[in-house]
Amino acid sequence: MLLIPCPYCGERPEIEFSYSGQAHLVRPPRPAELSDEAWSEYLYVRDNPRGRHAERWRHLRGCGRFFNAIRDTTTDRIAVTYRMGEPPP
Amino acid sequence: MPEPVEAPRLLPPATRFILQCGKDARDAAGRGFGLALPEAACRAESAGGRAALWLGPDERLLLAPAGLEDVLAGELEAALGGLPHSLVDVSHRQAALAVAGPAARELLSHGCPLDLDDAVFPVGMCTRTVLGRAEVVLWRSRPEEYHLETGRSFASYVLGWLREAEQGG
Ligand SMILES: [Zn+2]
Numbered sequence: 489m490l491l492i493p494c495p496y497c498g499e500r501p502e503i504e505f506s507y508s509g510q511a512h513l514v515r516p517p518r519p520a521e522l523s524d525e526a527w528s529e530y531l532y533v534r535d536n537p538r539g540r541h542a543e544r545w546r547h548l549r550g551c552g553r554f555f556n557a558i559r560d561t562t563t564d565r566i567a568v569t570y571r572m573g574e575p576p577p
Numbered sequence: 578m579p580e581p582v583e584a585p586r587l588l589p590p591a592t593r594f595i596l597q598c599g600k601d602a603r604d605a606a607g608r609g610f611g612l613a614l615p616e617a618a619c620r621a622e623s624a625g626g627r628a629a630l631w632l633g634p635d636e637r638l639l640l641a642p643a644g645l646e647d648v649l650a651g652e653l654e655a656a657l658g659g660l661p662h663s664l665v666d667v668s669h670r671q672a673a674l675a676v677a678g679p680a681a682r683e684l685l686s687h688g689c690p691l692d693l694d695d696a697v698f699p700v701g702m703c704t705r706t707v708l709g710r711a712e713v714v715l716w717r718s719r720p721e722e723y724h725l726e727t728g729r730s731f732a733s734y735v736l737g738w739l740r741e742a743e744q745g746g
Contacts, residue, residue: 496618496633496634497618497619497704498618500691501690501691503690503707504690504706504707549705549706549707549712550633550704550705550706551618551632551633551634551636551704551705552632552633552636552705553633553634
């Protein structure tokens with residue numbers, strides 16, 4: 489079983505976690521001033537890297553907290569996890 | 578597998594609160610509760626029939642004997658004063674079960690993905706996790722006794738699951 493290190497609880501089984509998509513997306517402060525293209529880019533367009541990917545996870549059946557992880561999409565290895573608000577290492 | 582000394586069983590009703598707040602409010606609530614609320618992750622404190630379980634960085638589960646909802650709410654609100662917090666009575670949302678005996682850990686390991694070894698899950702450890710297909714709070718209250726909290730409607734499933742696992746299923 490894949491173990492994921494929760495920044496609050498330590499290493500825990502993958503089954504306790506839920507995946508929540510790409511990390512570090514910043515909502516535009518004034519959406520009404522954006523073009524439709526720029527707004528749909530923010531809403532729908534995501535990176536799809538081969539390799540290192542910063543993503544949000546939630547320790548849903550544990551402490552309940554969201555956090556960020558750097559995962560390699562080719563090996564499924566999680567290199568590091570860090571708390572919300574912290575810069576990507 | 579060896580038979581546990583006691584069969585898994587439902588525990589009697591209890592008073593339960595979920596407290597969500599910061600450290601200052603937690604310290605105050607601990608004074609009102611008569612038991613310091615745990616600050617370390619996944620740790621529980623218990624004394625005199627009351628227990629406080631760490632569920633998340635700002636979330637604690639408080640347990641006391643049944644029928645103390647009003648008394649406890651009064652004590653906690655008085656202690657908390659004007660400090661920001663959320664205090665919710667979940668007494669009837671959950672049901673508790675006990676799994677005890679020399680084979681208790683082995684029994685739980687049939688369907689709980691956590692490492693329950695002494696080095697990782699010592700007495701006083703508690704956490705929300707999974708058992709079978711149900712979400713549970715698992716608390717190792719004694720060396721050979723585990724206290725489980727689960728949603729009221731999941732209790733019969735969890736008890737049935739434990740009894741089946743006990744048969745080696
Ligand atoms: Zn956690």
